[in-house]
Amino acid sequence: MLAIEISAFGGPEVLVPVERPRPVPAAGEVLIKVAAAGVNRPDVMQRRGGYPPPAGASDIPGLEVAGTIADVGPAGATAGGHQIGDEVCALVSGGGYAEFCTAPAVQCLPVPRGLDMVGAGAIPETSFTVWNNVFDRGRLKPGEWILIHGGSSGIGTIAIQLAHVLGSRVLATAGSAEKCAACERLGAERAINYRETDFVAAGREATGGRGVDVVLDMVGGGYVRRNIDVLAVEGRLVQIALQAGSTTQLDMAPLLVKRLTITASTLRARSIQEKGAVAVAVRANVWPLLESGAVKPVIHATFPLRAAADAHRLLESSQHIGKIVLVTS
Numbered sequence: 001m002l003a004i005e006i007s008a009f010g011g012p013e014v015l016v017p018v019e020r021p022r023p024v025p026a027a028g029e030v031l032i033k034v035a036a037a038g039v040n041r042p043d044v045m046q047r048r049g050g051y052p053p054p055a056g057a058s059d060i061p062g063l064e065v066a067g068t069i070a071d072v073g074p075a076g077a078t079a080g081g082h083q084i085g086d087e088v089c090a091l092v093s094g095g096g097y098a099e100f101c102t103a104p105a106v107q108c109l110p111v112p113r114g115l116d117m118v119g120a121g122a123i124p125e126t127s128f129t130v131w132n133n134v135f136d137r138g139r140l141k142p143g144e145w146i147l148i149h150g151g152s153s154g155i156g157t158i159a160i161q162l163a164h165v166l167g168s169r170v171l172a173t174a175g176s177a178e179k180c181a182a183c184e185r186l187g188a189e190r191a192i193n194y195r196e197t198d199f200v201a202a203g204r205e206a207t208g209g210r211g212v213d214v215v216l217d218m219v220g221g222g223y224v225r226r227n228i229d230v231l232a233v234e235g236r237l238v239q240i241a242l243q244a245g246s247t248t249q250l251d252m253a254p255l256l257v258k259r260l261t262i263t264a265s266t267l268r269a270r271s272i273q274e275k276g277a278v279a280v281a282v283r284a285n286v287w288p289l290l291e292s293g294a295v296k297p298v299i300h301a302t303f304p305l306r307a308a309a310d311a312h313r314l315l316e317s318s319q320h321i322g323k324i325v326l327v328t329s
Helices: 041-048 117-121 124-137 154-165 177-186 199-206 223-230 253-258 272-285 287-292 305-317
Strands: 002-006 015-019 029-039 064-072 087-091 100-104 108-110 145-148 169-174 190-193 212-217 231-239 261-264 299-304 323-327
Touching (some): 002 305, 015 305, 029 087, 029 117, 029 124, 041 305, 064 100, 064 117, 064 124, 087 100, 087 124, 117 323, 124 154, 124 212, 124 272, 145 154, 154 169, 154 287, 169 177, 169 199, 177 190, 190 199, 199 223, 223 231, 299 305, 305 323
Parallel strands (some): 145 169, 145 212, 299 323
Antiparallel strands (some): 029 064, 029 100, 087 108
C-alpha cells in the first residue's frame, strides 16, 4: 500500500511517499480502506520529533480516518457490530496517512448520514476532543459562557458550533478579520482578533465584567495566567495543547479566590477502553447534530495522499480556516 513515512525529524519535506505492507487487524480491530485522513497539529509535532506514537502504535502519522472496512480481526464479528463493507470513520493512534489503516473497533463510528468521506475524515479527532474536554471535563452547560482559543482551527470550528447549538454563549479568538468573521458565522457572539485586542478585557466586557465559565485553550505558556484572569468564579480552564510551551509563572491566589478548576488531557495515549467510552458519548451526543446539519465540518482544503508535505505546509502557515484533509483517490 501507499503510505507517508517520516524519513527524519524536520520540516514538511521529510514526509515521503513509500510502499508499506498492508497492516493486519488484530483481535478487536478492523482494517479500513482509507478514503480520507484528517491532518492535525499533533501530526506536525510527531514529524518534528516532539510527539512520538504510543508503544505499539504505527509510526505512520495520522490520527483520524474515514473509509470502508476491508477486513476484521481474527475474532470475526467485532465490537459494535462492524462488518466488512461498512463505511466508518475512526480515531486512531497512528497510521492514518496510508491507503489502509487498522483501528480498534470500539473507536469506529458509522459515517454520519449526509456526510461524504472527506467530511467524515475531518470529524473523529475534533469531535472526540471537543466532547470529552468541553462537555465532560469542562462541564459546559447551556447559558454559560465559553472562550474558545483558535476558533478558526479544526478543533475551534467544531467547538464553536457544538457550544452554540447546545445553548451556551460563545466567544472565540482568531488571528485575522477573515478568521474572526468565520467564527461569528459559526455561532460565536464575538470573535476577538488577538493580534489587536486583549482577549481578557474583551471577555470581561462581553460578560458584563463577570468573566467566562470555561476557557478551551491549546496555546499554554503565557496564556495560562491570562486565561485565569478572564475566568468567572467557579470557572474551568481546559488545556488541550501547549503550542506556546509547557511552562509559565503562575500566581495561585486567583485560583483560591475564584474557586477555579484547571483540567488538561490528551487522547492519544489513553487506553482503547477509555477512547471507546468517548466514542459512545460522541455517537449519542454529536452524531445526531451532524446528521441533522446543525453542526458541519468546515473543510478548508484537500490534498492527495502523496502531497502530505504540501498539506503540512498549509497547516503550518495558519492560513486555513477549518480542516485540511488528505484523500487517497
